[in-house]
Amino acid sequence: MNVLTVNDLHLDYGHGATANPILKGVSMHLQRGEVVALLGPSGSGKTTLLRAVAGLESPKSGTIDIGERRVFDGSKKLELPAEARNLGLVFQSYALWPHKTVFDNVAYGLKLRKMTARDIEPKVREVLAQLGLGHLGERFPHQLSGGQQQRVAIARALVYNPPVILLDEPLSNLDAKLREEARAFLRELIVRLGLSALMVTHDQAEAMAISDRILLLNNGKIEQQGTPQSMYESPDTLFTAEFMGSNNRLPARVVARNGGTARVQVEGMALNATARGTGASNPDVDASALIRVEEVRIGRTPVDNGIQLPLSTCMYLGDRWECLFKHGNSSVRAYSKHRVDPGNYWLEMPAEKLWVF
Amino acid sequence: MPTSTMPLESKDAGAGSLPAVRAPRFNWARGLVVLLTCVAIFLPLYLVFYQSFLTAPFFMPDKMIGLDAYRFIFDDSDFWLAFKNGLVLAGGLAAIAVPLGGMLAFLMVRTDLPGRGWIAPLLLVPIFVSPMVMGFGYVVSMGPVGFYSTWAHDLLGFVPWNVYSFTSIVVIAGLTHVPHVYLYASSALKSLGSDVEEAARVSGASPWQVMFNVSLPMIMPALAYAGVLVFFLGFEVFGLVLVLGDPEGHLVLATYLYKLTNKLGTPSYHLMAAVAVCLVAVTLPLVMLQRWLLKSANKYVSIKGKGARQKPLALGKWKWMAFAVLGVWLLVTIVLPLSGIVLRSFVQYWGEGVKLADVLTLQHFRDIFAQPSLVRGIVNTVLIGVIGGALAVACYTAIALAMHRKNDGITRLLDYSVLVPRAVPGLLAGLSFLWVFLFVPSWLDGMLHGMDNSVAAWLSEHFIPALRQLRSTIFALWLAYSVVWLAYGMRLVSTSLLQVGPELEEAARAVGASRGRVTRDVTLPLIKFGMLGAWLMVFLIFEREYSTGVYLLSPGTEVIGAMLVSLWAGGSTDLVAALSFINITLVAIGLGIALRFGVKLHN
Numbered sequence: 001m002n003v004l005t006v007n008d009l010h011l012d013y014g015h016g017a018t019a020n021p022i023l024k025g026v027s028m029h030l031q032r033g034e035v036v037a038l039l040g041p042s043g044s045g046k047t048t049l050l051r052a053v054a055g056l057e058s059p060k061s062g063t064i065d066i067g068e069r070r071v072f073d074g075s076k077k078l079e080l081p082a083e084a085r086n087l088g089l090v091f092q093s094y095a096l097w098p099h100k101t102v103f104d105n106v107a108y109g110l111k112l113r114k115m116t117a118r119d120i121e122p123k124v125r126e127v128l129a130q131l132g133l134g135h136l137g138e139r140f141p142h143q144l145s146g147g148q149q150q151r152v153a154i155a156r157a158l159v160y161n162p163p164v165i166l167l168d169e170p171l172s173n174l175d176a177k178l179r180e181e182a183r184a185f186l187r188e189l190i191v192r193l194g195l196s197a198l199m200v201t202h203d204q205a206e207a208m209a210i211s212d213r214i215l216l217l218n219n220g221k222i223e224q225q226g227t228p229q230s231m232y233e234s235p236d237t238l239f240t241a242e243f244m245g246s247n248n249r250l251p252a253r254v255v256a257r258n259g260g261t262a263r264v265q266v267e268g269m270a271l272n273a274t275a276r277g278t279g280a281s282n283p284d285v286d287a288s289a290l291i292r293v294e295e296v297r298i299g300r301t302p303v304d305n306g307i308q309l310p311l312s313t314c315m316y317l318g319d320r321w322e323c324l325f326k327h328g329n330s331s332v333r334a335y336s337k338h339r340v341d342p343g344n345y346w347l348e349m350p351a352e353k354l355w356v357f
Numbered sequence: 358m359p360t361s362t363m364p365l366e367s368k369d370a371g372a373g374s375l376p377a378v379r380a381p382r383f384n385w386a387r388g389l390v391v392l393l394t395c396v397a398i399f400l401p402l403y404l405v406f407y408q409s410f411l412t413a414p415f416f417m418p419d420k421m422i423g424l425d426a427y428r429f430i431f432d433d434s435d436f437w438l439a440f441k442n443g444l445v446l447a448g449g450l451a452a453i454a455v456p457l458g459g460m461l462a463f464l465m466v467r468t469d470l471p472g473r474g475w476i477a478p479l480l481l482v483p484i485f486v487s488p489m490v491m492g493f494g495y496v497v498s499m500g501p502v503g504f505y506s507t508w509a510h511d512l513l514g515f516v517p518w519n520v521y522s523f524t525s526i527v528v529i530a531g532l533t534h535v536p537h538v539y540l541y542a543s544s545a546l547k548s549l550g551s552d553v554e555e556a557a558r559v560s561g562a563s564p565w566q567v568m569f570n571v572s573l574p575m576i577m578p579a580l581a582y583a584g585v586l587v588f589f590l591g592f593e594v595f596g597l598v599l600v601l602g603d604p605e606g607h608l609v610l611a612t613y614l615y616k617l618t619n620k621l622g623t624p625s626y627h628l629m630a631a632v633a634v635c636l637v638a639v640t641l642p643l644v645m646l647q648r649w650l651l652k653s654a655n656k657y658v659s660i661k662g663k664g665a666r667q668k669p670l671a672l673g674k675w676k677w678m679a680f681a682v683l684g685v686w687l688l689v690t691i692v693l694p695l696s697g698i699v700l701r702s703f704v705q706y707w708g709e710g711v712k713l714a715d716v717l718t719l720q721h722f723r724d725i726f727a728q729p730s731l732v733r734g735i736v737n738t739v740l741i742g743v744i745g746g747a748l749a750v751a752c753y754t755a756i757a758l759a760m761h762r763k764n765d766g767i768t769r770l771l772d773y774s775v776l777v778p779r780a781v782p783g784l785l786a787g788l789s790f791l792w793v794f795l796f797v798p799s800w801l802d803g804m805l806h807g808m809d810n811s812v813a814a815w816l817s818e819h820f821i822p823a824l825r826q827l828r829s830t831i832f833a834l835w836l837a838y839s840v841v842w843l844a845y846g847m848r849l850v851s852t853s854l855l856q857v858g859p860e861l862e863e864a865a866r867a868v869g870a871s872r873g874r875v876t877r878d879v880t881l882p883l884i885k886f887g888m889l890g891a892w893l894m895v896f897l898i899f900e901r902e903y904s905t906g907v908y909l910l911s912p913g914t915e916v917i918g919a920m921l922v923s924l925w926a927g928g929s930t931d932l933v934a935a936l937s938f939i940n941i942t943l944v945a946i947g948l949g950i951a952l953r954f955g956v957k958l959h960n
Contacts, residue, residue, distance in 0.1 A: 056555050057668060081671060082558040089559040095552035099574045108570070109560035156560070 002065075003163045003196045004030040004053065009062035010074070011045075011052055022048045023059065024220035030164060035190055035197045037207035040217035041243070046200045049217070050166050053198065054089050055082030067163050083112075088157030088165040092172060094149045096141035102128070102152050103137035109160045127159045130193070147178050154186075158193070167199040171206055183209050204244050208232065216240055236277050238288060238357040245292050248332045252289035254356060262356050264289055267307040267330050272351035287356050295353040296334035298323065299346045306348040307332075314340055386873075390759045391767055397840050398774050401789035402781065404796055405637075409630035415796060426631035436632070439613035446527055446598070446609055447591030453531025455584045457686070458538025459576070463568045464679050465539070466546045467554065469669040471680055478952055482691050483533040484540075485944050487901045489921050490937045491533055491694050492600030495520050497934065498697025502708050505693060510709070521604045530597055532690045534590060538583040545579035546572060554670070564670050582650040589643040593636075593782040595904050600925065610636050611784055615907070626792070633785045640780040648776060695941065701930070702938040721935035731932070734915035735939060737831055738900060741838065741916060742943070745831075746895040749839040750888055753846040757854055758876060762862070779844040783904035790837040791908045794828035829911045837905050842898055849894055853887020854880070890956040897947045900940065917943075 011023040022045045030036050038046040051057040052072075053064055061074030066087065071080040096105055103124055110120045128134050131151040141149055150170065157165050170186065171179045187210045190197055201207050207214050208228035216223045216231065216239075224231065224240045235241035242249070252273075253265040262275040266289055273289060299306075309325035309332060321336045325347060332347050404415075409427070413420040430436045464470045465477065483491065498505050499520045506516045519525060549572070557571045573580065595611040602612065614632045617625055672679055701707065704716040725731045756775065760768045778786065802821045805813040827833055839846075857880055865875045903918025910919045917940045924933050950956075 054555075054559055056558070081673070082555070083561045083563055085559075086561065087559060089556065091552045091556055093550065093552050095550070095556040097553055097556070097571055097575065099577065108557070108562075112561040112566065156556070160561075 001032050002029045003032050003067055004028075004198065005063075005065040006049070006053065007063045007065075009049070009052060009059050009064065011048060011057060011059040022220055023052070025062070026217070026220070026222055028215055028222065028225075030196055030198055032196050033194050034213065035195070035199065035211045037211035037214045038198065038200045038217060039204060039207040039214050039243070040202065040223075042202060043219075044217040045220045046202075046217050047168060050168055050198060050200045053164075054087055054166055055080060055085050086160070086162055088160070088162035090150075090153045090157045090165070090167045090170050092169040094141075094153040094173070096149055096152055096156075098141050100140075101137065102133065102139050102141065102144070105141065105152060106155045106159050109156065113160055124159060127155045130158075131155045131189070146174050147182055150174065150182060154189070158195075163196065165195055165197045167197060169200055169202070171201070171203075179206075186210055208244075216243060234276070235355075238277070238290070241276070241290050241355060241357070246294075246333075248291050248293060248296065248334075250289045250291075250330060250332070252287050252356060254285050254287050261351070264354075264356055267309070267327075269307045271305050271307070271349060271354060273354040273356050274352055276355045277357045290355045290357070291349050291353055293322075293333045294335055295350065296332060297348040297350075298334050298336055298340065299348060301346060303346050303348040305351055305354070306346050308344055308346050310344050311340055311342050384872075387759045387767075390755050391771060394756050394759075394771065395774060397836065398777055398843070400797075401786065401793050401840070402637075402777065404792045405630050405633050405785070405789045407630075408626055408792065409634045411627050411630075414624050414626035415792070416799070420627075426627040429628055430631050430635070435608060435613060436610075439608040439610050440635070442523070442607060443592050443609040443611075445523075446530060446594060447588045449527035450531045450534055450591035450594075451584050451588040453528065454534040454538045454587045455580060457532075458535045458583065459542045459573050459580055460568070461535060461539045461683065461686075462542035462546055462576075463572050464672075464683065466543050467551075467568075467572065467670050468564065468672050468679070469676070470672065470683070471676065476683065476687070478948070479687060479691060480536050480539055481948075482536075482695075484536050485897050485901055485948060486695070486941060487596065487903045487918055487921070488533070488594065489596035489600065489903045489918065489925070490698065490940055491529075492597040493921070493925070493933055493937055494694025494698045495529060496600060496697075497701040497707070497930075498693045504697055504700055504707065507707075507709055507711075520601055523602070523605070523607050526598060526601050526607060529601070530591060530594055532686065533597075534587045535686065535690070537587050537590065538580070541579050541583040541586070542576055545576040549575055558670075564672055564675065567670065578650065582647060585643060585647050585650060589640060589647065592639060592643070595782065595784055596922075599922070611782055611904075615784060629788060633788070636782065636785065637780055640782070641777070644776050644780040698934060698937045698941065702934040705931075721931045725932060725935050725939075730912065730915055731920065731936070733913070734917055734920045734936075737834075737915055738917045738940075738943065741831060741835055742896040742899045742947075745835040745838065746892050746899055748835065749842070749846060749895050749899075750850065750892045752839060753843070753850045753891070754881075754884075754888060756843075757847060757850040758880070760851075761854055761880070762859065775843050775847050778840050778842075781841070783841050783902060784907055786841045787837050787905040787908040790833060790840075791828070794825075794833055798824040828909075829913045831914055834906055834909050834914045834916065837909060838899055838902055841902070841905050842895065845898065846891065846895055849891035850884070850888065853884040853891070856887070857883050890951075893947060893951050893954075893956050897944060897951070900943045900947060 006026060006028045009023050009026045010021070012019040012021050014020050026045070026049055028036070038049060040046045048057055052059050055071065058079060059072060059074060062072070063070060063074070064072040066085060070078060071085050072078060097108070100108065106124045106127060107120050110123060115123075125134070125137070128137055131154060133148065133151055133155060136144065136148060136152075141152065144152065150173070154165075154167075154170070171182050174182055183206060189195075190210070199207075199210060208231075211228065213225065214228055214231050215225045218239055224236050231240065232244050235244060241247065250266050254262055255265055255270060256263040257275060260275055262273050264271055264273050264287070271289075297303075297306075302308075307330075309327045309330065312324045312326040312331070314324070314336075315322045316339075321339055323334055323336050323340050325332045325334065325345060334347060408415055410422055410424065411420045412423040412425040461480070465473055465480070470476075495503075497503050499518060500506060501516065501519075501521075503520075506518075510516050520529070553575065554567050554571055557567045562570060592609075593611060594609060595615070598607060598609045598612050599615065602608065608616070610632060614629055614636070617629050617632065700713075702721055703718065704711075704713065705718045705720065706716060725735075756771065760771050781789070798821050801824070802817055805817040805821070861883070862875050862879055865879045866872075870878060901918070902916075903921060906914070906916045906919030907922050910923060917936055921933055921936055921940070924936065
């Protein structure tokens with residue numbers, strides 16, 4: 001069952017001649033108990049889409065339904081105000097009210113729902129305990145650490161059991177070390193409480209770790225959607241492939257194509273590759289060959305499906321080395337377990353991992 | 358001695374490739390600015406204190422040190438009445454202005470209230486129109502025989518209001534001070550991230566609940582500051598009570614002080630000084646409290662979320678009710694008094710049963726232009742606004758530069774000193790400057806006589822009379838105006854100075870410019886437009902000022918504000934109406950220019 005349905009949503013900033021289209025016909029749905037990530041570069045409209053669902057932006061046309069209830073319909077001029085949509089929203093800046101204690105911050109939504117103080121107290125205590133904040137109820141937001149503030153913001157959004165919880169870049173305000181812990185905490189919390197969540201992020205690793213399904217937005221449209229695994233391992237477009245991981249992009253020429261496989265010319269070598277996407281990669285056309293950095297294998301001896309390049313430099317990353325091989329305009333990055341000595345190397349690119357679009 | 362490039366040795370030798378290290382020179386320019394500022398601030402205040410402990414005016418030969426003045430006023434029941442009235446007025450004013458101002462700010466800054474664009478400049482009108490003019494406007498429009506009162510009488514058979522009652526005075530003072538609160542509340546709201554309000558809406562709060570539960574509590578520090586400010590302004594109210602309180606005899610401290618002049622027949626400077634000290638004893642702590650509150654006023658300012666584009670809050674069904682409340686406020690505070698003045702300045706007389714079309718005339722303006730002293734007053738008002746305003750801004754800039762990027766004891770001294778004149782109501786400041794110009798020349802003269810040499814004799818013969826002459830020149834008035842508005846002007850200038858990034862000045866120092874050159878070549882050019890804006894604001898304030906000139910009024914120093922007070926005392930309503938109209942016109946021109954060039958009317 002869908003708890004959130006968005007259909008052909010259009011949204012402009014500004015009016016008339018100065019109108020700047022931000023969303024150009026976005027459709028999506030969110031099922032009960034599912035976590036969907038809105039992923040995309042800045043300016044792709046992901047935050048705008050989230051705010052439109054929350055009722056904080058006014059779309060031009062399209063429809064938004066929360067459960068069975070229509071909350072926006074462009075053709076009928078129906079627009080429910082934010083306070084009538086009964087959603088939970090976690091802000092990027094947390095937006096905790098500094099003049100209220102943690103308890104009052106969380107209790108406010110219940111107070112607005114006309115609950116008595118006697119019913120509010122145990123409910124708030126329960127949510128605070130679920131988030132590991134049980135002992136902090138009487139503190140003010142500025143007395144908390146960044147991670148604790150984030151949890152209060154989540155508790156505040158959860159306390160009145162909204163059908164959908166919206167998260168706007170929930171981890172971006174935390175420092176790098178804390179972010180990984182918070183990521184695990186958030187995923188565990190969502191699974192434990194069985195929440196339906198829509199999360200905005202610009203970090204593909206975060207999106208893949210937390211969500212069940214990813215919607216990749218590009219310039220106001222959905223580029224591709226699917227499970228994290230399918231998005232990472234079988235992208236349909238060059239944009240998706242490039243956005244989802246660290247890649248080597250090599251200038252290539254398609255020599256021949258046969259269904260799902262293609263023969264390409266890279267650095268003077270003929271290689272077998274996989275053809276992805278729909279329109280591209282006809283023979284005798286300049287194209288881009290793409291391979292994930294972690295799929296390149298470094299070797300001293302000649303290989304079938306590989307090119308030869310001299311080592312330029314090596315960077316130590318702690319758990320491995322990242323090596324840059326460079327000659328002329330072509331450069332390839334690859335990981336190595338050990339330090340690599342200067343010299344020429346063969347870089348093997350397995351045919352199923354080398355993609356042309 | 359062989360020359361060496363070793364830094365240590367070259368320093369010892371006083372020669373070498375490095376320039377000799379100079380001892381830090383005394384900054385004469387800064388010293389002079391600090392000295393003059395302190396004299397201009399503290400000499401008048403010192404004289405007031407000194408005078409209050411004398412048993413007679415300072416120029417009387419039989420004066421003695423004593424507490425007679427305090428004994429007299431503390432025994433006077435009018436003094437206590439005025440003191441109590443002042444507190445009630447200030448409290449009532451704050452109780453009306455703070456909630457209204459806060460709500461107005463929320464409606465204007467955050468919601469989709471219709472007509473926000475043209476209402477915004479109108480909101481500032483009561484700040485720039487002299488309270489004397491406002492009070493007079495209420496008399497002619499809503500007084501017992503005012504325009505609207507007679508029309509209401511025709512319609513209803515009775516007049517449903519009495520502007521002369523103390524309650525009316527409190528309400529009117531409260532309504533006219535709403536813009537002061539609005540200014541501080543709206544700038545605090547603007548710097549408040551909208552995400553906290555959106556969070557409340559998503560939690561299910563309606564626009565009114567957002568306002569009362571989140572927005573207003575979060576700007577509480579700014580509201581507290583504005584509350585103390587309007588309480589303080591209420592305690593100094595002079596013009597409104599002078600005009601509206603007279604018929605029923607309502608006094609506040611400032612009008613009590615003004616009336617003391619006539620009470621005993623002889624100049625009773627010692628009594629006035631004692632009242633003045635009592636007044637300052639209340640206002641000075643309030644000013645210091647304001648300073649402390651202002652520091653904490655930005656406590657809750659939160660950083661706006663990335664790319665949070667603010668969408669005005671939809672008021673929905675409340676939209677037109679909010680608009681109506683605002684409309685009523687505009688009507689009562691601006692339209693009624695100002696239209697009354699405009700009407701009154703173009704009619705011969707007014708009363709029960711008079712038809713407007715029969716009595717229209719331009720005679721009052723002809724009368725004004727026939728009287729040289731009134732014409733001089735208008736010219737002086739323009740001059741003191743335009744030229745005096747420019748000079749004042751130059752002085753404020755000099756003081757601000759003396760404090761700029763120098764974190765030492767002198768800066769802290771100036772920082773507090775410039776606030777002191779804020780605590781001295783204009784009426785008092787005018788009085789104390791009168792005493793400065795009377796007292797200082799005679800004191801200097803006495804000292805020169807005591808020195809008994811030719812230079813002293815020459816000075817006593819030529820310099821002292823010139824100094825005495827100063828009192829009846831417009832310079833005296835300008836000095837008093839500039840000191841009274843010192844704190845305000847300093848804020849205008851230092852706001853633009855704060856916007857100059859320190860690295861711009863440091864870069865100039867690094868390429869080899871001296872402090873003075875940095876000021877000339879970098880700092881001043883960068884704050885040029887800020888200074889022009891400040892000039893316009895000071896012009897507006899100087900056009901509005903009325904109480905400072907009251908005691909300095911003499912042939913040659915007439916200004917519209919002070920003339921209004923004296924003409925009103927003389928009962929010439931026609932001339933007061935026409936002069937008020939001219940005053941409003943001058944302010945309107947200034948406001949028009951400010952809006953045309955996009956000068957920020959507040960920060």
